[in-house]
Amino acid sequence: MTQKLNPDSLAPPVMGLYAQIAIAPTGRLAFIAGQVALDADGNLVGGDSHQAQARQCFANIAAALAALKVGPDRIVKMTINVAGHHPGLIAPIFGAGRDVFGDEWPVTASMLLGVQALGLPEWLVEVDAIVSLPD
Numbered sequence: 001m002t003q004k005l006n007p008d009s010l011a012p013p014v015m016g017l018y019a020q021i022a023i024a025p026t027g028r029l030a031f032i033a034g035q036v037a038l039d040a041d042g043n044l045v046g047g048d049s050h051q052a053q054a055r056q057c058f059a060n061i062a063a064a065l066a067a068l069k070v071g072p073d074r075i076v077k078m079t080i081n082v083a084g085h086h087p088g089l090i091a092p093i094f095g096a097g098r099d100v101f102g103d104e105w106p107v108t109a110s111m112l113l114g115v116q117a118l119g120l121p122e123w124l125v126e127v128d129a130i131v132s133l134p135d
Contacts, residue, residue: 002076002132004107013107017094022076022109024132030068034081034126035060036118050082050124051092057127058100068131072106077130083123085114093125 004019006012013020037046037053038060046052065072082089090112098105106129118126 002073002108015090015094017105017107018078018110019107020109024076025134027135028133029076030131030133032061032064032129032131034079034128035064036120036123036126044122046124048122048124050084050089051096053123054080054093054096054125054127055099057125058097061127061129062100064129065131068133070131070133072101072104074131074133075106075108075129076132078106078108078110079128080110080112081115081118081126082112083115083118083125085112 002025003023005021005023006019007021010020035057037044037056039045039056040063045056046054061075061078062072065074068074080093082093093112118124
């Protein structure tokens, strides 16, 4: 199990969505590549909706975790890249993550980056993760 810390010497995590520090247990790490809103057949899901695309990105992360035979509690770091980011996108994007993970939302070290563009112009959100695998 990943240990999460929020020391008093650092600001509390915004909206409780992440941990200031995540400590991976001894073992191997897996690096999940940036997941965009493509389904298993390579079709774009979500059109021009950041929220719908984010839901597919998080579903892809969940599918990768299932392939690794671990749950979201094993994520030690997650990065969310958002094209055309503005503060109004925070709630819909994290809401999409909660739609996928429910009460198992991976509270871990994370970063949300607003970027000018992703690899293709139709991609609006990309999520990658580092996962601590059991021994």
